[in-house]
Amino acid sequence: xxxxxxxxxxxxxxxxxxxxxxxxxxxxxxxxxxxxxxxxxxxxxxxxxxxxxxxxxxxxxxxxxxxxxxxxxxxxxxxxxxxxxxxxxxxxxxxxxxxxxxxxxxxxxxxxxxxxxxxxxxxxxxxxxxxxxxxxxxxxxxxxxxx
Numbered sequence: 846x847x848x849x850x851x852x853x854x855x856x857x858x859x860x861x862x863x864x865x866x867x868x869x870x871x872x873x874x875x876x877x878x879x880x881x882x883x884x885x886x887x888x889x890x891x892x893x894x895x896x897x898x899x900x901x902x903x904x905x906x907x908x909x910x911x912x913x914x915x916x917x918x919x920x921x922x923x924x925x926x927x928x929x930x931x932x933x934x935x936x937x938x939x940x941x942x943x944x945x946x947x948x949x950x951x952x953x954x955x956x957x958x959x960x961x962x963x964x965x966x967x968x969x970x971x972x973x974x975x976x977x978x979x980x981x982x983x984x985x986x987x988x989x990x991x992x
Contacts, residue, residue: 846886846950846990847926849875852899852983856919858967859974866965871916873977876954877926878947879940886989887950891957893992894918899983907983911962918958921967921975922951944970 850872857867874894900909900916911918927941941947948969958964967973 846879846882846890846954846988847877848890848894848987849923849926850894850897850899850985850987851977852980853919854978854980856975856977858919858921858965858976860968860971865973866919866921866967868917868919868963868965870914870980871962872911872918873975874918874920874958875923875926876920876951877923878942878950879927880942882942882950882989884950884953887954887957889992890987890989891954891961893987895958895961897985899985915962917963917965919965919967920951920955920958921973922947922969924970 853871853873855869856873857864859865872894895911898910899907900914902908924938924941924947928936928938929940930936951969955964955966
């Protein structure tokens, strides 16, 4: 399971011109589910993300977590994170999990994050427009297989 997290001052996601999720200060989290991912991957990823000290303290040092600042999360499904661009010019999505299982794990991820912080979402498999006011910018790519 992969995630791209971006520290934001605010973020929102629209589907068909309608805002379906919106947050203030916190993290914009793009989540991709790969073949072989399990609920254990969800737990590892959630734990890492909410506890990662990437928000500035009073001294301007990255020393605070999403939990420490009582930040919010906007979680958006993004199967293209499972894409492979090593060969040719067209990405391969052979490693992306089938939609049914991917949706289950994505929803489990959202449920676990929402137990810890205010959480908004996009709509799984929808064509979404994401608006991000980056803070920094501060962006990290996290792979549950590396945790």
